[in-house]
Amino acid sequence: MPISLNVAVASFNYFDALFKYTKQNTVLLMNEKGIITEVNNAFTNSFGYTNDEIIGKEFKILFTPEDQKKGLPETEIDTVLQEGQCKDNTYLVHKNETITWVSGESILVKNLNGEISILKIIQDIHTQKTYENFSRRLHDFNENILKSIEDVIIVVNEEMKINKVNDAFFKLFTGDEADINSLNFADIIKPYDSNDDLRNSLQQAIKTGTGFLHKEIEITTISEGKKMFDISCRIVDGIEQKNGLLVLHDITAQIQSQRQREDIIGFVAHELRNPLANIVLCNEIMGETLNENNITESQELLARSKSNVMRLSKMIADLYDATKVGSGTLQLEKAVFNFEEMINEAVDTIKALQPFYRISVKGHANIDVHGDRYRLIQVVTNYLSNGIKYSEGNAEVVLNMDYDNKDVTVYVKDAGLGIKKDQLPYIFNRFYRAEKTKNLEGIGLGLYLCSQIIKAHNGRIWAESEEGKGSTFYFSIPILHFVN
Structure with missing residues (x-):
């Protein structure tokens, strides 16, 4: 050329x-x-x-x-x-x-x-490039780690200027992901740190050169309202001055769970106290009546004691099942069985316990389903027991079953207290009890367990009610196939 x-x-x-x-x-x-x-x-x-x-x-x-x-x-x-x-x-x-x-x-x-x-x-x-490539990969690696950490990470210098934050910071404290480096952390956090607890703690740590561990501070977040954070600060040397490395760990759910456990313990202790006191009293009186050869009164006391033992047993069983549901360990033992036979077994169980009440069974469901027979009996008996308990002396509860080519549906209807419209959405929540039922026995776990059992069968559960006129509780689950 x-x-x-x-x-x-x-x-x-x-x-x-x-x-x-x-x-x-x-x-x-x-x-x-x-x-x-x-x-x-x-x-x-x-x-x-x-x-x-x-x-x-x-x-x-x-x-x-x-x-x-x-x-x-x-x-x-x-x-x-x-x-x-x-x-x-x-x-x-x-x-x-x-x-x-x-x-x-x-x-x-x-x-x-x-x-x-x-x-x-x-x-x-080559050595220089190898080091540069290593440094770049290390930087990318660290950036990816920061992005994957759910905790909020913030690095500020001695003047409270921000050097670094991770993505979690933007999700909780500001939706603007513009470059916030060199902005003043105290100014940014002020709307969320109403008591200045975080700002004061950080300034003191940087001033003294001594970090802190596990301070619980309430902060208002931009997307989720007030939340409780476990906050730690480590003082690290920067290029020209010291930096404060803040880690904010959200412990809101943990604290709520702890409070819930404390509430449950107090609630259960209160609910178990009455039947236990009844059993103790019955045993003391029985001792006296036996000495007097009063067989009739002793038998009545035995029946009363047995009733209280059964109440205790049901409460404990419900608590145990609720614990398994909460931990995700409630297992269904599924098998193929005749649905109508299962319903009849549940009805017979309640009739034996409540002989003075009439349960009217309507409809038919001579079909096979694939599910946990014991757990579904638990749902039906709970519906029937509630219908009787809340019926205010009405001696009849209606159970109806029906099916189509996809699902089998059951409802239990009573003519009892009924439930206020504004309370109806919460009746399947754990430990929830409608206002008019709080003076009746129970700990508010029965319907919650029913809902979890039906959901585990890929079914639906719901209720209709009118205050003072009674309630109707429904559930439906998929059908396996018809029986010839």
Whole structure:
């Protein structure tokens, strides 16, 4: 390729000493066609070739196969011939096929005879590039870790200027993900830190150079309202000044769970106290009546004691099941069974316990279902027991069953107290009791367990009620197939 008239061609005399005596830079000389004509000792030491092995070879053999396919050697030579020089950072290949990242500069030069050559100076930057790549990967790795951490991470300097936050910060404290670096943390957090607890704690930590661990501070978040955080601060050395590294761990659910456990313990202790006191009293009176040979009264006391024991047993069983539901360990033992036979068994169980009440069974469901027979009996008996308990002396409870080609549906209807409309959405919640039922026995777990059992069968559960006129409780579950 002809050389542009505008290209400044350097005299080779200037580079003679560099070419012959430099030990730090690798230097090679090639002609306009890219044929290597001379190399210095630093080149042979670095790339592993002898002079005989490399002189006369094409310059492109030093490039990787990928770069050769891209035409990088030819592009470099063309650029030097057109512009007089060319700089590049690329990989070059040693004789043993290892590769090294280098920084290169090619210069168009003229020797004493006026002949044009290309002088290429190569500097090994492999260690530097390796470190840069490692640093970049480490930075990316750390950034990915920060992004994946659900806790809020904040780094501020001694002047309370923000150096770094993670994504969780924006989710809780500001929806604006613009660059907040160098903004004042105290100003940003002020709308959320109403009592200045976080700001004061952080300023004190930075001022004294002493961090703190596990301070519980309430903060109002932008998306989820008031939340309780476990906050720790570590003082770390920065480039020019100390930094405060804040970690905010949301413990709102944990505290709510702890309070709920305390409420449950107090609630259960209160509910169990009455039947236990009744049992103790019955046993004391029975001791006296037995001494007086009063068999009739003793039998009545035994029946009363048995009733209280059954109440205790049901409460304990419901609590145990509720615990399993809460921990996700309530297991269904599913099998194929006849649905109508299951209903009849549940009705017979309640009739034996409540012989003075009439249960009217309507409809038929002579079909097979795939489910947990025991748990479904538990649902039906709970519906029936509630219907009787809340019926205010009405001696009849209606159970109806029906099915279509997809589901089987059951409802239990009573003519009792009824439930206020505003309370109806909460009746399947754990420990919830409607206002008019709080003076009756029970701990508010029965309907909650029913809802969990039906949901575990991929079914639906709901209720209809009118205050003072009674309630109707429904559930439906999928059918397996019809029985011929």
